[in-house]
Structures are given as structure tokens and as C-alpha cells.
Amino acid sequence: MTMRSDGDRRYTVKDVAARAGVSPATVSRVLGGTYPVAASTRTRVMRAVRELDYVANAQARALKGATSKTIAFVVNDVTGPFFAHVAQGVEKQATEEGRLCLVCTTHDDTARELAVIDLMREQSADAVILVGGGIETDEYRDRMVHLAHSLDKAGSRLVLCGRPSLGDDVPATVVEYDNEGGAYSMTSHLLSQGHRKIAYLGAHTSLTTTTARINGFTRAHTDMGLEVDSELIIEGRFLHSFGLTATRRLLAERPDVTAIFAATDMVAAGVLQALRQSDVRCPEDISVVGYDDVPFASDLYPALTTVHIPTDELGRTAVRLAIHRDEYAHNQHVVLGTHIVVRDSVAPPTIRRVRTPDGT
Known part of the structure; x- marks a missing residue:
């Protein structure tokens, strides 16, 4: 079992074993994955495999x-x-x-x-x-x-x-x-409707998807001479459960928010559920948009305005x-x-009546 290096030499199991400081049999066990091997040994072997760019069964690939x-x-x-x-x-x-x-x-x-x-x-x-x-x-x-x-x-x-x-x-x-362009267009749509306090739900640290969408979200504000409220960019995973819990928290802490940009349609589904449970109307009280345009987006209530990805x-x-x-x-x-698909979940902002803790 060998693989060609950058030159003409072929590395063998023995070469990998020598580099890792183990026996050729141990290398075979690690690569085969059918025999228990200590984690530290497996790490050494796989490091040697990467350094030598070794791949099993290379004769067929040659x-x-x-x-x-x-x-x-x-x-x-x-x-x-x-x-x-x-x-x-x-x-x-x-x-x-x-x-x-x-x-x-x-x-x-x-x-x-x-x-x-x-x-x-x-x-x-x-x-x-x-x-x-x-x-x-x-x-x-x-x-x-x-x-x-x-x-x-x-x-x-x-x-x-x-x-x-x-x-x-x-x-x-x-x-x-066009990930950034889709977020830019959707944010511009919300801003053109008069929304100024827009929450973005689903920022994911160090993920290229998030980086592009946040860039589009921010650039749309900048092009209209507006600043983004950093507290309204809320980190979370692209899950229904995150949309649900994050919206509940947002309703309690930020009654000034008039629109929610969910990072995905799945997050948006959680947002809409939280609004219904809190007797907050969409889009009359809070507008909601998503991203992806998966098939169920049009079946949500109200039908979701979202960014279409082909x-x-x-x-x-x-x-x-x-x-x-x-x-x-x-x-x-x-x-x-990408392009935005306008449905029923966005309307111009209105003054929302916020319930006090005693329910009045």
C-alpha cells in the first residue's frame, strides 16, 4: 500500500511506521479501523500519514x-x-x-x-x-x-x-x-418599509455563511446613513429552537424592535411560533424575514418573506x-x-402595545 509523493518516490507502510515510531502492523490497524489502538498512537500515525501524504491502495489511483x-x-x-x-x-x-x-x-x-x-x-x-x-x-x-x-x-x-x-x-x-447580496437586499427591503430597529438572529462566530450575511446586513444600514445596533446582532445556531428562545428573550428585553431578520427559514419558523405564543402579531406588530426559501417557507403563517437560494x-x-x-x-x-421573495410577513412598523408584568 503506497502513494506517490511530490517526486517519484512511493511511501510505504514502513515509511509511515518509521515516521510515527510504531510498527507497520500498528499502522495497518490504525488505517483499517478494525482494531483498538491507543488515542495517542492513532494521533502519531495519522500525523505521519498527513506529513507523507500517504494514502492506502494507491496503486489503483496511480x-x-x-x-x-x-x-x-x-x-x-x-x-x-x-x-x-x-x-x-x-x-x-x-x-x-x-x-x-x-x-x-x-x-x-x-x-x-x-x-x-x-x-x-x-x-x-x-x-x-x-x-x-x-x-x-x-x-x-x-x-x-x-x-x-x-x-x-x-x-x-x-x-x-x-x-x-x-x-x-x-x-x-x-x-x-451571492450570500452577502441576498442579505443586503433583504435588509434594504425592511429599511425601505420604515424599520429602524431590526434584530438579526443567528450570528455564528467564525462561520463564512454568517460573515457574509452580517456584512450585507451592515452595508444596507450604512448605505442609508444608519448605524447597526450591535446588541441586536444575536449569536445562535441555525435551529428552530434558537429562533423560539431568542425571540422570547428579545420580546422581554427589547420592545423597540419592529423587525426580525432570521438567519435561516428554520430560525424564522421558531420566531413566528414565539410571536404567536406571546400574542404578538406578524406583521402588524413585528415583521419577520428569513433566508433560504425552503419549501415550507410559503406554508408558514404568515407566509414568510425570505431570500431565495437556487x-x-x-x-x-x-x-x-x-x-x-x-x-x-x-x-x-x-x-x-439570490433574490428576495416577498410574501406576507413584512409590513411598515406600527406602535406596538407592550404588556406590563401585571398583564395590563
Whole structure:
């Protein structure tokens, strides 16, 4: 079991064992994952594997163009509506291209995400598609750059779907959407209706998705000569439960808020539930908007005004550009458009009657 280095040399299990200070049998056990190995030993072995850029079963991959006819779709949580609909686009296009689509979940674990990419490289996947925002740390970025180059050497391809590029010199396909532009347009829509106290629910520290949306949110205020109230940018995960609890707290602490920009439609669903439970009318008392335009957005009450992301096209384009990267060599970074969908959850602000603690 070997893999070609940057030169002509092939590294072997013995090379990895020597680098890690263990026996070749221990290396095989770690890579096979079928035998218990101490965590510290596993760490040393995997560090040596990365440093030598070693991949098992490389003889098959050494044949140029040899792949497993597989597309790997790597996502945080496949039950999320946004991810599920991107996955549908990936699966449809993969089927048309004669590829098998594998769905791998990471559950917000970056170590698991990186391990899955390594595994897919070992399995000679045609492409590894990462969906959703990336972590904005130097360590994470450096590791992703390394994996992009490793996949490229193995004849595979890293695809960033819904997240920005790692740099022009990184061999990766990038299919993103105008994330900042969508947030800018939606915030501008709220401001044009007369809202000045707008809460943003769902800021996520060091996540590219959040960074772009907050930038659009802030820029829309700036272009109208307004300042953003930093206390109204509220951190939280993209979950229904967060929208519910954050809105309850917001109603108690900030009665001046007239509009809520939920980071996702799922968060917006929680917001609307909290408003109903508190007898706060939408949009008469508080306007609510979301982001994604997943199918249930139009079924909420009131029907949700939101930012539309072309999820199916996002998934299909990711597969098509990765599989036919020679044909699309000069078009490996695509930005798809977003637009707002106006429904029933926004109205000009009114003076809201706030109940006192005694219920009057």
C-alpha cells in the first residue's frame, strides 16, 4: 500500500511506521479501523500519514483517471431543509453523470469532516463536495488547502458548495451564491418599509455563511446613513429552537424592535411560533424575514418573506463542474444569484402595545 509523493518516490507502510515510531502492523490497524489502538498512537500515525501524504491502495489511483465513479456529499446535518435540497440537486446530476452519490454527515465536528475527506480520497471518489459555510480559522483553512492538493494528486476534486474560495492557487471547484447580496437586499427591503430597529438572529462566530450575511446586513444600514445596533446582532445556531428562545428573550428585553431578520427559514419558523405564543402579531406588530426559501417557507403563517437560494442548481452545478473540470477549466468558480421573495410577513412598523408584568 503506497502513494506517490511530490517526486517519484512511493511511501510505504514502513515509511509511515518509521515516521510515527510504531510498527507497520500498528499502522495497518490504525488505517483499517478494525482494531483498538491507543488515542495517542492513532494521533502519531495519522500525523505521519498527513506529513507523507500517504494514502492506502494507491496503486489503483496511480492509474490516471481511475476513480470509483462516486461523488461524496459532505454535510453537517442532512435533515436540514437547505442541505437536503442541495443534496437532491447533487444526487440528480450525479445520476445523470453515471455516478453513485454518497452522503456523509459531520454533525458540526470539523475533525470528522476532515477525516471523511481523507477517507473519500482513499476511496478514489471523483469529487468531494462540501456543502455549507466553512470555519474561518487559519488552522482550518490550511488543512483544507492541504486536502485540496492531496485530492488533486489522487485524481479527485474538492468542491466548495456554498462557501468562498480558498484562493486562486488552490485546486478546488467553487460554487457559491451571492450570500452577502441576498442579505443586503433583504435588509434594504425592511429599511425601505420604515424599520429602524431590526434584530438579526443567528450570528455564528467564525462561520463564512454568517460573515457574509452580517456584512450585507451592515452595508444596507450604512448605505442609508444608519448605524447597526450591535446588541441586536444575536449569536445562535441555525435551529428552530434558537429562533423560539431568542425571540422570547428579545420580546422581554427589547420592545423597540419592529423587525426580525432570521438567519435561516428554520430560525424564522421558531420566531413566528414565539410571536404567536406571546400574542404578538406578524406583521402588524413585528415583521419577520428569513433566508433560504425552503419549501415550507410559503406554508408558514404568515407566509414568510425570505431570500431565495437556487439549491437544486447549486448541487447540480457543483457536480457538473467537478466531473467535467477539463471542459470547464476556466469556469471553476461560479457565483449563483439570490433574490428576495416577498410574501406576507413584512409590513411598515406600527406602535406596538407592550404588556406590563401585571398583564395590563
